[in-house]
Amino acid sequence: xxxxxCGRGMAEQQEKSFQRQETVFPNTKELLAKxxxxxxxxxxxxxxxxxxxxxxxTGTYVDRKCPFTGNVSIRGRILKGLCISKKMKNTIVIRxxxxxxVKKYKRFEKRHGTTAAHxxxxxxxxxxxxxxxxxxxxxxxxxxxxxxxKVEPFKIVGNVKKQFxxx
Numbered sequence: 001x002x003x004x005x006c007g008r009g010m011a012e013q014q015e016k017s018f019q020r021q022e023t024v025f026p027n028t029k030e031l032l033a034k035x036x037x038x039x040x041x042x043x044x045x046x047x048x049x050x051x052x053x054x055x056x057x058t059g060t061y062v063d064r065k066c067p068f069t070g071n072v073s074i075r076g077r078i079l080k081g082l083c084i085s086k087k088m089k090n091t092i093v094i095r096x097x098x099x100x101x102v103k104k105y106k107r108f109e110k111r112h113g114t115t116a117a118h119x120x121x122x123x124x125x126x127x128x129x130x131x132x133x134x135x136x137x138x139x140x141x142x143x144x145x146x147x148x149x150k151v152e153p154f155k156i157v158g159n160v161k162k163q164f165x166x167x
Contacts (some may be wrong), residue, residue, distance in 0.1 A: 006067040019062040021069065043069050048078065048135070050149045055122035063090070065140050066120035067147045074147060076136030080167040081115065083130045084160050091118045092143060094132055097164050110164055129156040133165075 021042050043057050046067050053061070056068035081094035094115045101106040117134040119126055120124045126132065133150040140147075156163055 021062055022064070022071065041069070046074050046135075046149070048074065048149075050133075050135075053122045055124075056120070059122055061121040062119050065090075065118050065147070065151065067124065067135070067137065068122065070120075070122065072137045072140070072147060074135035074137055074149065078133065078135050078149070079115070079146070080131065081134050082116070082154075082156075082160065082163065082165060083126055083128055083132050086119075086126060086128055088116075090119055090121070091116055091141075092126060092132070092148065093117075094134060095144075095161070097166060099166070112164075115146055116143045117148050118144050119148045123148050123151050126151050127153070129160045130154050 024040050024042050031061070041057070041060075043052055045052050052068050054065065062069075065072055067074050079096060081096040083092050084095045085093035093104040095112055096115065096116055097110065097112045100111045101108055115134070117132070120142050131151075131154045132148055134146040135149045136145060137147050139145050
C-alpha cells in the first residue's frame, strides 16, 4: 500500500456525481499547509507477482473496481486469454480455447469459452487481439467476476474470433 502525490490536480470527473478515492480524505492539513494543487493518491500492490502499473500510481482516474486503486482483492483463479471485444465501458471479453477429448472417436475437439473481465482505466491501451491475464475477484456485476491484471500486446492477422490459441 502506498500514497502518491499526483501532479495533475483533481481526479478525472466523468460521472454525474463527484468521484473520489474512498481511502483518501481530500482536505488533509498536509495538503492545505503546502498549498499544493496536487492530491494524494492511494494505490496498492496486489501481490502474486504482478507489478502495479505506472498509470495506476501516477494517474488521476478513480475506479472503485480497480484491483490497484480500489476496494477489490484478487483471490482464486488466474487465467490467460485473448481479448476479443472491447465494446463495453471498462469491460472486455476474453476468449479461452481448450481441447476436449471425445472418448468414442479417441480424438480431441476444439472448444472455447468467453469470460467478461473488468478493465481498469490504467489498462486503457488494451486492443482487440491482445493477450490478457485476469484474476478472479468478488462479483462486480451480473456477469463480471474477473479483473485485468496484465496486458501483453499481440498482433493477430485476420479475424480474432476465428483464432485458436492454447495458453
